[in-house]
């Protein structure tokens with residue numbers, strides 16, 4: 001079997017869902033499992049409702065929800081058979097409106113917010129399943145909350161792989177064996193007690209990988225709006241090129257440092273069984289895309305870099321120890337602070353007297369600074385960006401740092417770090433300088 005995941009733009013309107021139908025039809029003999037994201041921008045729209053609720057603005061909640069429903073209705077009306085999906089969508093929306101009305105004037109809990117945003121994927125999957133059935137493909141809607149079991153960390157739930165494998169075998173395999181085409185939701189899951197959860201933004205890729213691993217797929221296809229993994233984000237570097245191949249490690253590093261095309265955890269469930277990920281453009285389905293596997297595709301000393309990524313919204317936290325003596329205990333104490341506040345550190349660099357770390361999530365920054373102040377002098381630098389230069393050739397290529405840092409000026413570099421795997425060089429610049437730095441690096445490495 002194979003998994004075909006379609007991102008938001010690949011289901012954004014009737015034309016996109018028609019193309020999805022063509023892609024699925026062409027793969028029917030390979031026993032596809034379909035995983036879909038919400039229609040483009042719908043997750044943002046649902047999150048926007050939480051703000052209207054908190055402000056007690058019933059009018060805005062009402063209008064916002066009605067617009068979201070209308071988008072689905074417009075799509076449904078243009079696809080044979082898809083109108084059937086609207087009954088469920090309208091019922092859900094009515095219940096949702098009651099729930100949101102009851103919560104007016106307060107912040108939704110993380111648990112409530114998860115139940116709310118889950119509707120994006122629940123609705124898109126209803127539309128897609130109905131549209132596939134409408135063109136006589138044997139599609140069957142499956143509730144991912146029956147399969148994707150997670151812990152209860154709302155907004156960034158951790159999947160329980162063994163339980164998912166058991167449930168996928170029980171719920172999805174019989175359908176595939178009966179030549180049915182299951183259509184399920186990315187991004188969402190539920191706890192063992194069936195409380196809805198989500199895997200974090202962009203999490204549909206991760207769902208596809210989890211299910212692909214559980215069912216030992218031949219490959220996991222990620223259908224999106226670009227031709228594959230590229231040498232840089234084409235929105236920043238228009239001349240970026242498609243990579244025919246990359247390794248799991250390269251893809252993971254690029255995703256961690258801003259390449260939104262893949263969720264950073266996507267490769268995790270697939271490495272052990274060596275299941276390839278193929279990134280493809282749903283608007284140009286005949287392209288070869290990018291195949292991501294364990295094997296390192298060709299690289300050369302002239303071309304040690306595979307791709308350059310860039311992540312905005314980074315804050316640097318610096319800690320200067322009174323004395324760097326007992327450095328090990330000092331680092332451990334620092335990490336304990338970040339762990340206690342459940343805040344992930346992306347890049348770490350330590351100098352002789354100070355340590356610099358980068359974080360993205362600043363929701364716990366104040367208590368973190370308070371705790372760190374017990375260890376030394378602390379100062380922060382907001383509005384930074386991480387630039388990551390990634391490639392398996394990096395570890396074998398001397399003199400690369402010089403080539404990289406020749407391309408950075410006139411921008412300033414704050415923190416420099418080479419990952420433990422040595423397939424990346426990452427550094428921090430001012431957010432506003434980031435795009436230019438990426439373009440200069442791209443010119444230097446992909447002339």
Ligand code: ADP
Pocket residue numbers: 006007008009010037202223224225226228229230231232233234235254258259260261262307308309
């Ligand atoms: P989907 O909705 O299909 O999941 P995303 O918006 O999450 O799609 O990811 C696709 C986007 O990722 C592209 O439109 C592109 O702008 C961005 N992107 C960032 N870095 C890269 C890269 N190195 N290669 C390809 N796309 C990238």
Ligand code: ASP
Pocket residue numbers: 007008037038043044120186187200201202203204205
């Ligand atoms: N719809 C979710 C999001 O916008 C998940 C995804 O698209 O992968 O983050």
Ligand code: MG
Pocket residue numbers: 007202205260261262263
């Ligand atoms: Mg995505």
